[in-house]
Amino acid sequence: MENLNKLYPFWLRLWHSVNGILCVILVISGLMMQYASPEWILLSLNKIVFIHNFCGISLIISWIFFIIFNSLTQNGSYYWPKLTIFKESIIELRYYAYGMFKGEAKPFKDDLSRKFNPLQQMAYWSTMYIFAPLMVFTGFIMYNIDRLLTDDKSLLVYQICDFIHICAAFMISIFLVIHLYLAFMEGLNNFKKIIFKSKNYEEHN
Amino acid sequence: MKRYGLILICIFVSIVSVSGQKGRNNPIIPENLPCIKCHGQAVYTTFSTDAKKHVRQPMETSRIIPEKMYQNAIHGSLKCVDCHAEAYSTVPHPAALKFDTIFSCADCHAGKRKFKKYHLESIMAGYDRSIHAKAMGNTYSCWKCHNPHNFITALSDSLAMKAAITLSNSACLDCHNNAVNYKRVSDKTQVSILKSHDWLIHTELHLKNIRCIDCHTVQTTDSTTAHNIMPAEKSIRECTKCHSQKSILAKNLFRMKKENAGFLNFSNNRIMDYAFIMGANRSITLNIISITLFVIVLLVIFTHMFFLLRYRKQHKNGESK
Numbered sequence: 315m316e317n318l319n320k321l322y323p324f325w326l327r328l329w330h331s332v333n334g335i336l337c338v339i340l341v342i343s344g345l346m347m348q349y350a351s352p353e354w355i356l357l358s359l360n361k362i363v364f365i366h367n368f369c370g371i372s373l374i375i376s377w378i379f380f381i382i383f384n385s386l387t388q389n390g391s392y393y394w395p396k397l398t399i400f401k402e403s404i405i406e407l408r409y410y411a412y413g414m415f416k417g418e419a420k421p422f423k424d425d426l427s428r429k430f431n432p433l434q435q436m437a438y439w440s441t442m443y444i445f446a447p448l449m450v451f452t453g454f455i456m457y458n459i460d461r462l463l464t465d466d467k468s469l470l471v472y473q474i475c476d477f478i479h480i481c482a483a484f485m486i487s488i489f490l491v492i493h494l495y496l497a498f499m500e501g502l503n504n505f506k507k508i509i510f511k512s513k514n515y516e517e518h519n
Numbered sequence: 520m521k522r523y524g525l526i527l528i529c530i531f532v533s534i535v536s537v538s539g540q541k542g543r544n545n546p547i548i549p550e551n552l553p554c555i556k557c558h559g560q561a562v563y564t565t566f567s568t569d570a571k572k573h574v575r576q577p578m579e580t581s582r583i584i585p586e587k588m589y590q591n592a593i594h595g596s597l598k599c600v601d602c603h604a605e606a607y608s609t610v611p612h613p614a615a616l617k618f619d620t621i622f623s624c625a626d627c628h629a630g631k632r633k634f635k636k637y638h639l640e641s642i643m644a645g646y647d648r649s650i651h652a653k654a655m656g657n658t659y660s661c662w663k664c665h666n667p668h669n670f671i672t673a674l675s676d677s678l679a680m681k682a683a684i685t686l687s688n689s690a691c692l693d694c695h696n697n698a699v700n701y702k703r704v705s706d707k708t709q710v711s712i713l714k715s716h717d718w719l720i721h722t723e724l725h726l727k728n729i730r731c732i733d734c735h736t737v738q739t740t741d742s743t744t745a746h747n748i749m750p751a752e753k754s755i756r757e758c759t760k761c762h763s764q765k766s767i768l769a770k771n772l773f774r775m776k777k778e779n780a781g782f783l784n785f786s787n788n789r790i791m792d793y794a795f796i797m798g799a800n801r802s803i804t805l806n807i808i809s810i811t812l813f814v815i816v817l818l819v820i821f822t823h824m825f826f827l828l829r830y831r832k833q834h835k836n837g838e839s840k
Contacts, residue, residue: 347797351759459724492816
């Protein structure tokens with residue numbers, strides 16, 4: 315129980331829930347903007363853009379909150395991969411593709427010294443420290459386009475920002491799908507364990 | 520001094536508004552030189568019979584026709600007296616000329632084979648259905664919006680897109696963003712353009728980068744309907760008319776631009792040299808790549824899920840035995 319609280323403190327669970335909801339809304343509203351059509355209108359584009367902007371700004375705040383708390387607590391250290399990450403990832407990948415169907419034990423157990431397996435570490439690190447900042451930065455520029463971009467090169471800058479924004483959004487969408495599947499795969503019990511602090515957590519570890 | 524300053528600013532704006540064009544550069548017509556001498560500048564000199572000396576007078580803004588501007592205009596090859604009465608050759612002009620009938624476009628262009636390409640009949644038909652015709656009837660004329668002395672056809676005169684849009688919008692904004700001019704044609708109070716369009720996201724960006732007529736006229740592929748100005752409440756308010764694959768801007772405003780899909784194969788790419796419109800400009804190549812990747816990820820997930828559930832079922836059965 316004590317370990318669980320250290321690995322998944324309240325602020326982290328709160329951030330995770332808010333971040334997850336915001337990401338889902340942003341992906342859906344982003345798709346509705348990208349594929350806008352007069353033929354299928356659930357909401358007016360104006361409202362969709364408002365929702366997207368609102369959630370985008372909230373995501374920036376949420377991301378800053380995450381970065382600050384990560385730097386103030388031990389949680390940040392779990393994300394940064396070591397040089398052995400690629401070698402370890404192959405071991406973990408082999409486990410997911412083969413070992414788990416043979417009843418093998420997990421190659422990397424989560425405890426206070428290591429919260430994430432190498433694949434999780436790579437995915438979380440790249441999402442939070444590469445794709446999320448790219449999204450936030452390019453989104454912020456596009457949101458303030460009329461204030462920030464006023465010269466002749468602004469169109470090119472906008473097009474590059476849009477390209478990066480959409481590519482990063484796609485990567486985060488892929489991450490979301492895999493993340494949800496892995497959560498499902500780990501089982502509802504694990505989900506409950508993380509959310510509701512299952513009493514059996516320490517027995518398992 | 521302040522007055523002259525304002526006049527000079529107006530002349531400058533007029534010149535700048537047409538400076539984006541390549542220019543027809545019509546030759547100077549000698550018969551026009553006496554007119555240009557006074558009307559080509561903000562101040563003219565005339566002889567005062569009362570003071571018995573030459574005096575400098577400010578030229579009324581609407582009557583200032585800079586020589587270069589006129590040379591570049593579509594009518595720049597005409598003599599002044601082709602449209603204005605011969606009596607204007609007398610200086611000072613006789614007062615009675617103030618009430619002289621002014622030619623309209625139709626007086627010269629209607630029903631003539633040479634001018635068929637201008638579709639004047641359908642322009643007039645469009646105008647007759649417009650809010651301008653309904654609100655003002657016969658008191659309204661082509662010249663209320665189009666200045667014959669600097670008139671150029673915005674899109675077909677190979678103007679840079681920005682200049683074409685500015686020029687097109689200046690016809691509307693001369694009244695709709697100018698309380699004094701607005702009062703000359705309407706008893707209503709002019710409402711701030713920014714305020715009446717504040718429902719638009721990035722209002723200023725929209726107002727600067729598309730033409731008023733793109734939303735305020737009946738949209739068809741025939742550009743001549745651009746004169747059927749709709750009342751504000753009937754104008755386009757649905758964002759997806761432009762922000763979608765079937766963007767009306769690609770068919771109207773950007774119809775003269777060449778297609779250049781590029782290696783990412785963008786839809787409605789003829790817009791992209793000037794703007795990038797969410798929903799309208801989408802890379803078909805990236806779409807195919809992303810959908811393919813997404814399907815592969817889903818296939819991997821479902822395959823993994825299938826084997827995992829089968830393994831768990833077998834494992835559970837083994838345990839229960």
